[in-house]
Amino acid sequence: MMNNETKIGLLETMLKIRKAELQLAVMFKHGKIPSGAHLYEGEEAIAAGVCANLRLTDQITSTHRGHGHCIAKGMEPKRMMSEVCGKSAGCCSGKGGTMHMFDPGIGIMGTIGIVGGGMPIAAGLALAMKLKNADNVAVSFFGDGASNNGSFHESINLASLWQLPVIYVCENNNYATSVSVQRSTPIPDISARAVGYGIPGVTVDGNKVDEVYAVASEAVARARAGEGPTLLECKTYRIRGHFEGDDALYRCKEEVEEARLRDPIEYWKTKLIAEGVMDEQGFVAMSEKLDILIAEAAEFAENSPFPDAAQAMVLGGGNPSLVAVA
Secondary structure (H helix, E strand, C coil), rough: CCCHHHHHHHHHHHHHHHHHHHHHHHHHCCCCCCCCCCCCCCCCCHHHHCCCCCCCCCCCECEEEEHHHHHCCCCHHHHHHHHHHHCCCCCCCCCCCCCCEEEEHHHHEECCCCCHHHHCCCCCCCCHHHHHCCCCCCCEEEEEEHCCCCCHHHHHHHHHHHHEEEEEEEEEEEEECEEEEHHHHHCCCCHHHHHCCCCCEEEEEEECHHHHHHHHHHHHHHHHHHCCCCEEEEEEEEEEECCCCCCCCCCHHHHHHHHHHHHHHHHHHHHHHCCCCCCHHHHHHHHHHHHHHHHHHHHHHHHHHCHHHHHHHHHHCCCCHHHHHC
């Protein structure tokens, strides 16, 4: 059971992610981001629900759509947005950008641009934890498209064989770039593939943060107890195009509008108000506070300098935590 503090914290995390992503969309439109941008709008409940079960010392691997995971794991918006903008104040000193953000000090072991690329890394992190007898877990976030890659099967096979403390979280948002999951995957639930590796597989509504939190809690407890990996499938929907600028002509407007009716933030806000955990005034106050936080982060990122050219070949780009990991 969640206490009220956790419930409110989940709402705040989701709202922080949403506001940060919408701000990045504006910054991209105005040429402030020197790369592509893959935004997380509509999927916030997954990052929030999973990461709320993690400790600082637990580690995650993420994807090209990883801003939400970073915020949910504890990265300050200023550091995240600065990195997305390629600025020296970013978590990787502006040298990683949106698809290569690392912050080992808080357990973020990379937003990785290669589809499925974080899965074997998470297995390796979990193996290190087991060899050190550390009471930590690794989490790998990946999309439905990655579930058809060899890295998916190889990673889960090894994790099961060695009973590694890792949770594989499939964010099934219905599209791998422009290909719907119905056209690429012959089974209705990706979690069913867990049977082939002798591990638990659970499918949950990825837009309901309480459900995500509950199944993640069980998976994390299993991993910490030495009972091995779990495959979680969180069914959600990618509201925006694959990247900013994608016209998404491969789907109809009615499909998107129907998905908006299942908004994870609206669902959780309504539920908390109905339970008396918070009221509308409290939500407005939270929203306004986060508006200020994100506006300040965006201003900080825009006004920060680009990396010094002299740092181009310096290991870690001047970031001590990255040098330590390397």
